[in-house]
Amino acid sequence: MTSSLRPDHADTLRDRGLRVTRQRVAVMSALAGAPHSGADTVLARVRADVGRVSHQAVYDVLNALTDKGIVNRIQPAGSVARYELRVGDNHHHLVCRRCGVVTDVDCAVGAAPCLEPQDLRVHAPGFVLDEAEVIYWGICDPCTHDSRNTDQEEA
Structure with missing residues (x-):
């Protein structure tokens, strides 16, 4: 267990009127290291950091952080909800x-x-109107190259 109360995360929590807890800091650290993670990925990273923690605790932290504008929640069609620390820009x-x-x-x-x-x-x-959520869809470079390699192998 390597969790430490990172001053920047602790300050952010205090500034938004939230109590600083190991779980909240661990969730923020997990998202700092893996933006756009789903709750299961966050849970695995938090458990690796602080040890035993329930699914519900992580969901509660994610919801509290989202409600306070610390975390951004997106849910592309056909995907689980994903979370990131990049907000307000x-x-x-x-x-x-x-x-x-x-x-x-x-x-x-x-x-x-x-x-x-x-x-x-x-x-x-x-x-x-105060916001427009834009999601661009396509094929990433690794998948594009992978499909080209598969197409060449099938030829």
């Missing part, structure tokens, strides 16, 4: 259709919301 994600890897990509526009639906005033008068 209006970035988007690339998702590989084959292996499911998720990669951050900066927003081309910069300011949120970067996209606005047409006819917003007609379809939802008075609706205040």
